[in-house]
Amino acid sequence: MTNDNVTQHQAQEPETVTYAKLGSPMAIVDGVSFSGGDEWTNYGGNLTVQTERVFYPKTLEDLKVIVREAHNDNKKVRCVGSGHSWSATAVTPDYMVSVNGMDKIHKPVRDASGWTVTLETGVLVSQLDAFLRAHNPPLAVSSMVLPDVVRFGGILTMGCHGAGLNSRTLSDTITEMTIVNARGELVTYSAAKDPEAFNVACLNLGLLGIIYTATIKVEEMNTRLRVTDSYPTLTSLFQGPQAGLNLKARLLKNDSTEFFYWPFERFMQPDQNKNIWVKEWERTTEPAEDLKKYEGLPPMIDNPFFSTFQTGSRVMEVPDALHFPFGDGVTTVLDVGCAIKVDSDFGNICEAITEVVEKNWEFTTSMPERMGTAIEFRFIKASDKILSPAYDKDPDTIFCMINVMAASGTPGFEEYSVGIAANWIHKYNAKPHWPKMWEKVDGIVSYLRREYGDRITRFNRVRKSQDPTDMFVNDTWRPIFQENEL
Ligand SMILES: Cc1cc2nc3c(=O)[nH]c(=O)nc-3n(C[C@H](O)[C@H](O)[C@H](O)COP(=O)(O)OP(=O)(O)OC[C@H]3O[C@@H](n4cnc5c(N)ncnc54)[C@H](O)[C@@H]3O)c2cc1C
CATH class of the missing domain: 3.30.465.10 (Uridine Diphospho-n-acetylenolpyruvylglucosamine Reductase; domain 3)
Structure with a gap:
């Protein structure tokens, strides 16, 4: 070149x-x-x-x-x-x-x-x-x-x-x-x-x-992306016999969909939030709007972590639509996230969301210092990369990439979040997303070695040909990729 x-x-x-x-x-x-x-x-x-x-x-x-x-x-x-x-x-x-x-x-x-x-x-x-x-x-x-x-x-x-x-x-x-x-x-x-x-x-x-x-x-x-933000109730999305299939139909209609949930209806007020922010992207040939007209709008909700949230629909160039600020940048955050393979009727996802909302509420309301928490989830198709937590042989398999988050320094977040991840692992065979906080989950190394199994052996075969002395292996990866019996 x-x-x-x-x-x-x-x-x-x-x-x-x-x-x-x-x-x-x-x-x-x-x-x-x-x-x-x-x-x-x-x-x-x-x-x-x-x-x-x-x-x-x-x-x-x-x-x-x-x-x-x-x-x-x-x-x-x-x-x-x-x-x-x-x-x-x-x-x-x-x-x-x-x-x-x-x-x-x-x-x-x-x-x-x-x-x-x-x-x-x-x-x-x-x-x-x-x-x-x-x-x-x-x-x-x-x-x-x-x-x-x-x-x-x-x-x-x-x-x-x-x-x-x-x-x-x-x-x-x-x-x-x-x-x-x-x-x-x-x-x-x-x-x-x-x-x-x-x-x-x-x-x-x-x-x-x-x-x-x-x-x-x-x-x-x-093409551009039409971005639509709405704030429906949790019940309308995740409860009832048809909830899973309705959710599936909604996701399949969109190019992309993302959900954000925060526990307080109003910041530090006692009422639990019954609504959830849904962001939906659809491809369009319409021209992009001048986004300046949306600058400086008064916040629609009382929560500094999600102060940019506005309901409505607007057309944007692709990068503007994909990267959006969602708060005042008041703090950095901590995050535990997993990939959950979605059942064909999305029933496991409706169940997981309902459960994590309640666990999040219990955690957040147990101490005033725990007010800055949130839940976020998105959906992608399977990856064929052997170390992907969203790995599946069927390319049409859908994975829910789900996270619990809190402001950095939130007391007890580690214990709470690894408990959530352990529950997803136990119930849904979830796999942690590698950059998130998964290392403290109880029994995680033996779980990952068992679940990735032969894929670890295949990975190691290539790895060892390039790094026979483990120059690039640190304490995070050594326990998982050690070469003794899987
Ligand atoms: C606010 C926030 C939002 C996020 N949103 C998302 C999201 O939407 N989707 C998502 O999937 N993740 C998300 N993440 C996770 C984030 O994308 C990953 O942590 C990503 O790895 C960060 O990139 P980085 O440049 O900070 O990499 P680092 O964290 O600095 O490095 C990550 C890994 O890459 C390795 N690496 C980097 N460069 C090289 C190289 N040249 N050669 C070999 N190894 C290399 C490092 O050794 C390290 O192991 C988010 C994280 C934050 C903090």
Whole structure:
């Protein structure tokens, strides 16, 4: 690939965003800057680690230098993007690699199967959105994670997802990946070259090495999205003999659907909220509206965490529709989330929602400091990536990606949320979404090893060929991917 095909993206990173806290580069080894002895904290504030070094690479050669240094010094290596994961997947006390400076985006390419774009893994979602929007013709990723301040290394590695029933996980949009392995070699993964290794690379949890580039499918943005926000009662959606099938019909009609629930009808007032925010996206050829007219509207509900909520319907460009603020940004949040395979009549989902609303109410009202909680859920189609929590052989299987959340620092959230996750696991065979807080769930390692079973063996076969000395394995992944009998 020539330099003519590469855009060094100039987009400024937003200043108001809470990222993980990194150090400042202070020394250089073979042209790669690094800092030493920094305390790293993630976005949610639930993880802190004293690292020996944080590296700040800019080029492929830098990545190879870091791997060589780690090999010579017998150190573990974990990459970090915006630090928005709540599980300790990015954490190591040895060498962390901040990929934020790896932010080149290549010129999109069109072939018989559509458009693709190749990017380095430090590219922010907002940077790619802006780049694709300015392209002629305008392009977009059709289903995306909610925040645009996270980076592609993080969201592809962890199998992240949006809300579309016409889509799967973001790992399922990958057509090629290049990764620097523990020997310092750049390895290219594609379905044509080796389907099994490619499957593993697409959702690799950072265990194959340092991802250099990913090529993902993008779409021509010749439609917009009509976004409709409503506030129906929980009873009308989730109660009664036809509730599940009605919910299913509603979801199938939409391009995407997302639900947010907060427990108080009015903030810190005693009445339980009987309504739920439903956000529905439908493709349309109508022109996008000027969104300025909606700025500064008085809040419709009394809750600082969801102060942007307004009922109504408006047409937006795809990225504007997919990334929306939902509160005052008054706090960061903690999150436990799982994938639940949906029964054909959606009965298990109606049951799960009804139950979690009650458990959330009990938790939230048991102490004034617990007022900032919420429940969020979306639906996607199955992934064929063997480590996806939404993995299924039937591509039409639907998964509910469901989360309980609370403001960072909410007392007792860990105990409450791991209890919720354990219940979903017990009742629905749910699988935790890897970036969320799943590590403290009782018996989780043996459950995951049993459930992923042969898929762990297959994953390890590829992983060991790239990282025979476990350079990229940290304490989060070691218990799950250890090679003793499954
Ligand atoms: C407010 C909020 C909203 C969220 N919404 C969603 C959502 O809508 N959907 C969803 O699925 N998730 C969501 N998440 C989870 C989030 O998308 C994931 O945690 C994602 O991994 C964050 O990206 P990051 O850049 O912060 O990655 P980090 O958390 O910094 O890293 C994640 C993992 O990626 C690895 N990694 C990063 N770059 C590389 C590389 N170059 N090579 C190898 N490994 C690498 C790291 O080692 C780490 O293991 C949300 C999180 C927050 C805080």
